[in-house]
Each structure stands twice: as C-alpha cells, then as structure tokens.
Ligand SMILES: Nc1nc2c(c(=O)[nH]1)N[C@H]1C(S)=C(S)[C@@H](COP(=O)(O)OP(=O)(O)OC[C@H]3O[C@@H](n4cnc5c(=O)[nH]c(N)nc54)[C@H](O)[C@@H]3O)O[C@H]1N2
Ligand SMILES: Nc1nc2c(c(=O)[nH]1)N[C@H]1C(S)=C(S)[C@@H](COP(=O)(O)OP(=O)(O)OC[C@H]3O[C@@H](n4cnc5c(=O)[nH]c(N)nc54)[C@H](O)[C@@H]3O)O[C@H]1N2
C-alpha cells in the first residue's frame with residue numbers, strides 16, 4: 001500500500017527502507033512534481049530544530065523586553081514552560097484585558113487540517129476570552145478590501161476571480177498577463193495539492209495558438225513557448241498603462257457601450273478622468289509611455305488585443321502588494337468591462353492565475369473545514385500588515401475601509417505557525433517596536449528569527465511526526481498523512497501544547513471535547529463526507545491514503561466569472577450598492593481618502609523609478625516568492641540551500657546596472673537604503689529591465705550584530721529594505737513591491 005506525505009508544495013510518496021528510514025519520491029500521477037519538498041525529511045534531525053522549551057534569560061529577570069532578540073535562552077522542563085505561559089496569559093487578560101493579547105499569528109505553518117497551529121492557538125485563546133486579531137492577508141491585502149466595493153463581497157477571496165483554465169486553453173485568443181507567470185509560484189498551494197497542472201494548461205493554450213503578452217519588468221516572468229511576447233514595464237506603473245489602453249478604446253469609439261450600459265455603474269466619471277476633463281491631463285498613450293517606459297505603439301497594440309473575440313487580462317497578486325496596489329486591480333476590471341469581455345468563457349479579467357496551483361482549476365472544491373476556532377469576544381483587530389504600527393503607536397488611530405481603527409496597547413504577543421521576521425516589511429523597525437510588549441510566546445519547530453525574538457519558545461513537531469488529514473479548500477484531493485517518525489527530542493504538537501495550557505487554566509474539557517487525535521481526524525473527515533457522500537468511509541480513506549472528488553476526470557467544473565450576473569443582471573445583481581460593476585464607488589468617495597480615489601487612477605508611489613528619491617536610490621527592488629522554497633520554510637536545506645551563492649540568497653540585476661557598479665556574476669553585493677542593508681550573491685540578467693533588482697523573499701533574517709538595531713543582514717532577507725507603508729488608507733495592505741535601493745560590490749569580510 002502506498003503511503004503519501006502531503007505538503008503545501010505537493011504530495012509525495014513515502015519510501016521506507018528496512019532500517020525504518022523514510023525518503024520522499026514524487027507522486028506518480030503528478031505531471032510536474034515540485035522538487036522543493038523532496039528534502040522535507042532532512043529537517044527531522046536538523047541542527048536548527050528546537051529540542052526543548054526555552055525561556056529568555058532577561059525575561060526571567062524581568063527586563064520587559066529590553067534584550068529581546070539578542071539574549072540567551074535557558075532550557076526548561078515542559079511543565080515549567082507551560083506554567084509560565086498560563087500565568088502570563090492569565091495575568092495579562094486579568095490586568096489589561098484580552099485586547100492586550102495579540103494573536104493574529106499570521107503564517108502558513110504546515111499543511112494539515114487538524115495540526116494547524118493557528119487554529120489550535122485561536123481555539124485556545126477564544127475560550128480564554130479572546131485576543132486582538134488580524135484581518136486579511138499579506139497575499140491579497142489590497143484586493144480583498146477593494147473588490148467588495150467594485151464587485152461585491154463574494155469576490156473578496158484569493159480564488160474568487162478566476163475563469164477556469166480549460167476555457168483559457170480552448171478559447172482565449174489573447175491573454176495579457178500583468179506580472180506574467182512566475183511558474184515556480186504554481187508549485188505551491190495553501191493546504192496542499194496533488195497535481196501541478198498550471199504549466200500544462202499554459203502550454204496547451206499556447207499550442208492551440210493563444211497569444212500570451214507578458215507585461216512585466218522581468219523577462220523571466222514570460223514562460224517559454226510560441227506566441228509569447230514580453231513587454232517590459234517600469235514597476236508599479238501598470239495602472240497608467242491600462243488607463244492609456246482605456247483611452248484608446250474611448251477615443252476610437254471601440255467601447256462596448258451595450259455592455260457598459262447594462263452592467264457598469266459610474267462609467268461617466270471614469271471616462272471623464274481618462275479624458276482629463278478635470279485635470280486637463282488626458283491619460284493618453286503618450287502620457288503613459290513617459291510613466292511606464294512602454295512605447296506608444298506597443299500600448300496601441302495592447303489595446304487592440306481587447307477587440308479580439310476573447311481576450312483575458314490576468315493580474316499577478318504581486319501587483320497589489322505595492323503602494324496604491326488597489327488601482328491596477330480596479331483598472332483591469334474597468335478595461336475588461338469597456339471591452340465587453342466579462343462573462344465570456346476564457347475572457348474578461350482574472351486575478352492570480354499561476355499565483356498558486358489552485359487558482360482557475362476547473363475542479364470541484366472541497367472547501368475543507370478545519371478545527372473550529374470558536375468566537376472571538378474581542379472585536380479589536382488590525383489589517384494584518386499594520387503589525388509594527390500597532391506595536392509602535394498604541395492608542396493612535398489608522399484609517400481602514402471607512403473606519404477609524406484605534407490601535408490597541410499590546411502587552412503579550414502569541415505566535416504559532418508564522419514567521420513575522422520573514423514576512424513583515426522594514427524588519428529593522430519591527431525589531432525596535434517588537435521590544436515594547438512585556439511577553440512574546442512563539443511555537444516553532446526550528447530556530448527562526450521569530451523564535452530568537454521570543455521570550456518563551458515552545459518546540460513543535462513537523463508534519464511527518466504526527467497523523468493528519470491534508471486538504472486544500474480550493475482543491476479536490478484529501479490525503480492521509482501518516483506519522484513517519486517519532487517527534488524530535490521534546491517537540492510536541494501544537495494541539496498538545498495548547499491542551500496543556502488549557503489544563504493549567506481549567507478549560508481542558510472545552511478545548512479537547514473529549515476527543516483524541518484519531519477521533520479529531522475522524523470528526524473532520526466526517527465533515528467532508530457529509531458534504532460529499534461519495535467519499536469512502538474514514539477507515540478505508542486512512543488505509544488507502546488518498547481520496548479525490550471526480551477522480552480521473554480532468555475538468556469536471558468549468559467557471560465563467562460573473563456568469564449569473566451577466567446572464568441576468570436584474571435577477572442576480574452584484575452585492576455592490578448599485579448592483580453593478582462599480583467604476584466609481586460612492587462609498588469610497590465618501591471615505592474621502594487622498595490615497596484611494598473613487599474611481600481607478602494612476603497615483604505615483606513615494607518609491608518608484610520616477611520618484612525624487614530615485615536620485616539617491618536609483619534601483620527599484622522587487623521581492624517575489626522564492627522558486628526553491630516556500631517563504632522562509634526549508635531555507636536551510638535541500639533546493640533552497642543548493643541555490644545559494646556563497647551561502648547567500650541570489651539577487652538578480654541587469655547586466656548594465658552591474659557593469660556600471662563593477663559587479664560581476666557570483667560577487668557578494670550589499671543592497672541598502674535608509675531602512676537597512678543586506679548582503680546577497682549577484683546574478684546578471686539581460687531580460688530584467690535596467691533599474692530593477694529582484695531579490696526573492698525568505699532568506700532567514702541573520703543580523704551580523706544582534707544588538708545593533710541597523711545591523712547589516714547577512715543572508716539576503718529583502719525585508720530589511722522594504723517599506724512598511726500601507727497600500728492605501730482603504731485596505732492598508734502590505735506594499736513590499738514599492739521600494740527603492742542602491743547596490744554596491746561588497747568587499748568587507
Ligand atoms: N518583501 C516581501 N515580503 C513578503 C511578501 C512579498 O511578496 N514581499 N509576501 C508575503 C506573503 S504573500 C506571505 S503569504 C508571507 C508568508 O509569511 P509566513 O507564512 O509567515 O512564512 P513561512 O516561512 O511560511 O512561515 C511559517 C512558519 O511556520 C513554521 N511552522 C511550520 N510548521 C509548523 C507547525 O506545525 N507548527 C508551528 N507552530 N509552526 C510551524 C515554519 O517553521 C515557519 O517559520 O510573506 C509575506 N512577505
Ligand atoms: N515556490 C513558491 N511558490 C509560491 C510561494 C513561495 O513562497 N514559493 N508563495 C505563495 C504565496 S503565499 C503567494 S501569495 C503567491 C504570490 O504570487 P504573486 O504575488 O503573483 O507572485 P510574486 O512572486 O510576488 O510576483 C510575481 C511577479 O510579479 C512581477 N511584478 C512585481 N511587481 C510588478 C509590477 O509592478 N508590475 C508588473 N507588471 N509586474 C510586477 C515580478 O516580476 C514577479 O516575478 O505565490 C505562492 N507560490
């Protein structure tokens with residue numbers, strides 16, 4: 001019987017040697033298995049594992065965080081650690097109220113529906129009276145707040161705006177992909193996956209004759225294939241390019257007026273802005289060429305593609321992870337609407353095709369429920385990327401989606417399953433304000449920078465050390481992850497840690513509901529089966545290791561975006577105030593935000609190649625997802641370690657930029673701006689736009705001198721450089737991709 005091991009990067013087959021040692025092999029039915037997970041088991045006994053509960057010396061001495069991040073740890077017994085955690089939780093909630101506990105605890109942790117660190121932690125804390133939570137994601141922060149205003153609340157989610165790949169493969173004439181297809185991103189999916197099929201869908205479409213135009217600063221975002229055209233563009237200027245495309249449609253009289261009058265609200269204001277009625281600035285191709293660096297003739301050619309029978313505009317999620325990142329998404333909807341492409345199979349707009357494997361897959365989705373987290377009695381929250389603002393400025397207010405949010409006074413941070421010292425922007429600022437709370441508790445399997453910045457570190461198991469059910473909400477496959485080895489040293493499951501705390505605080509019954517691990521798995525599985533009765537019963541599923549909805553059928557579920565609304569807009573209006581697609585939002589107009597106007601616009605970020613600041617820092621840094629790992633996970637092993645240059649993250653720069661700075665391939669370089677500096681290994685490119693630099697996220701944050709608040713970072717973590725500004729007052733999403741830097745050859749030791 002085959003044993004499977006499922007992860008965020010795919011499913012593997014487990015080979016067990018007579019010695020009991022396990023190795024992973026690609027799943028035989030996966031058309032494009034991801035190499036990055038093959039080395040997962042090397043973490044089992046890795047030096048970076050945390051062996052025992054640890055408490056920071058200064059915290060024990062009552063330093064209130066002064067030496068957090070630069071201090072020694074003392075190993076303690078589990079019962080001592082649990083007693084510390086329980087009494088801190090109790091003290092803070094009784095003296096400061098539950099709002100003083102921040103447990104947004106953002107992060108991907110490991111795949112697995114039961115041993116999902118965040119769910120376990122939130123379930124525990126909700127039973128204890130709640131905590132300050134976080135909203136939205138780093139992935140899709142700007143989009144998830146904007147889209148309810150434009151399309152309605154049902155379209156807020158990461159996978160909600162994608163026509164299906166089968167239609168694209170068979171019908172789309174031209175696909176214009178802003179941000180292109182960084183195909184390595186489709187190796188991953190939150191919650192797991194069994195078949196990597198995005199590259200296959202793209203090649204099917206290209207083989208049929210679809211034209212693919214990749215608009216991106218980076219030529220490597222264009223996949224290989226016939227009919228693929230790369231249009232280089234200055235970062236953060238996509239909405240200017242699209243405005244000029246709209247200008248073409250409007251001035252040439254090729255707007256689909258019938259479509260617009262039936263389905264769109266606010267088109268007059270939008271057209272007035274494009275024509276420049278108020279600001280005397282027509283958003284013409286000539287205007288856009290100066291901003292974007294894309295020649296006028298190319299802009300005209302792009303606009304003409306929208307007049308083909310079926311054309312589709314896809315936006316990578318990275319585009320909205322930028323200052324004013326709401327705008328390009330709104331603009332894509334506007335363009336697709338003006339061209340009357342919305343509602344056609346394989347036409348219109350799409351957000352995130354290729355960002356993860358599941359986006360646009362024509363399959364029935366499991367909508368996998370996890371462990372119930374319960375209700376949080378505390379209403380206070382922050383938009384997730386406002387973490388450092390919250391720690392820096394308690395009591396102050398920030399704007400968010402029409403509300404004024406008061407930033408709470410956090411005394412205790414509790415994190416399980418995420419790595420803010422990987423994912424947050426401007427890490428040197430985060431390090432300073434991270435010292436403000438009295439106590440920081442972290443669950444981690446490995447010694448990440450976040451673990452180093454805790455007061456109490458509780459070592460957890462990794463997924464091969466426990467039994468679990470793995471299923472992505474957006475996929476159709478459920479995998480039984482059987483435990484492959486015993487937990488490392490004294491590591492415990494997040495569930496067992498939370499249970500021990502619950503016991504110490506007298507709420508164990510409510511927390512575990514009398515169920516063992518196996519009984520929890522059975523209960524979760526029963527949830528899927530009640531919805532999909534065709535699934536086998538639990539015992540059989542557990543023995544076979546895998547169950548698939550519609551097994552063997554390649555595309556059982558096609559999707560046309562907004563199909564019902566397009567079919568009958570009166571019976572199925574959108575959940576927007578007008579019931580239509582809003583190209584002007586009265587709600588956003590009322591918020592009166594200078595950083596998010598009431599209709600899509602081009603706004604110049606503080607940091608882009610046309611900014612004043614570019615005189616000092618002339619390079620635009622982009623920080624995409626790493627091809628050889630998932631975020632910061634597995635950075636120290638396997639594929640990720642193998643692709644380092646002198647042990648550092650590779651940074652890509654254009655050959656011209658390298659030459660003028662005396663940088664050669666393989667050189668160690670120093671990237672810097674006013675916020676920080678890091679080292680990386682140079683890779684030279686001829687297809688990356690000059691003036692642009694690419695340093696993927698996820699190298700472990702490694703300050704040369706932990707006590708220096710502006711220490712040089714040694715591993716190539718780009719978040720010492722990125723800006724922590726919000727996307728806008730509307731969404732307050734992360735804006736990592738708006739960042740200017742300079743680079744030099746590094747000759748230090
Ligand atoms: N500059 C820049 N920064 C970015 C982005 C960007 O584009 N540019 N992208 C952002 C995006 S989209 C995202 S989603 C975030 C990702 O940020 P994160 O999700 O925080 O990154 P991960 O490295 O996946 O962190 C997961 C952590 O969980 C730990 N872990 C694994 N399994 C378990 C477990 O069973 N229990 C516990 N307790 N812990 C476990 C891992 O060791 C790891 O440290 O990064 C964001 N940061
Ligand atoms: N292997 C791997 N896959 C992953 C992840 C991982 O860590 N590793 N993380 C997953 C997660 S959490 C997420 S949210 C998704 C993210 O998916 P995305 O957000 O779509 O991906 P990114 O890699 O951030 O960026 C994709 C491309 O956008 C281009 N780009 C950046 N800025 C601009 C711009 O202003 N204009 C234009 N036209 N192009 C621009 C860059 O050249 C980059 O290569 O990826 C997922 N997939």
Ligand SMILES: [Mo]
Pocket residue numbers: 138139140
């Ligand atoms: Mo993400």
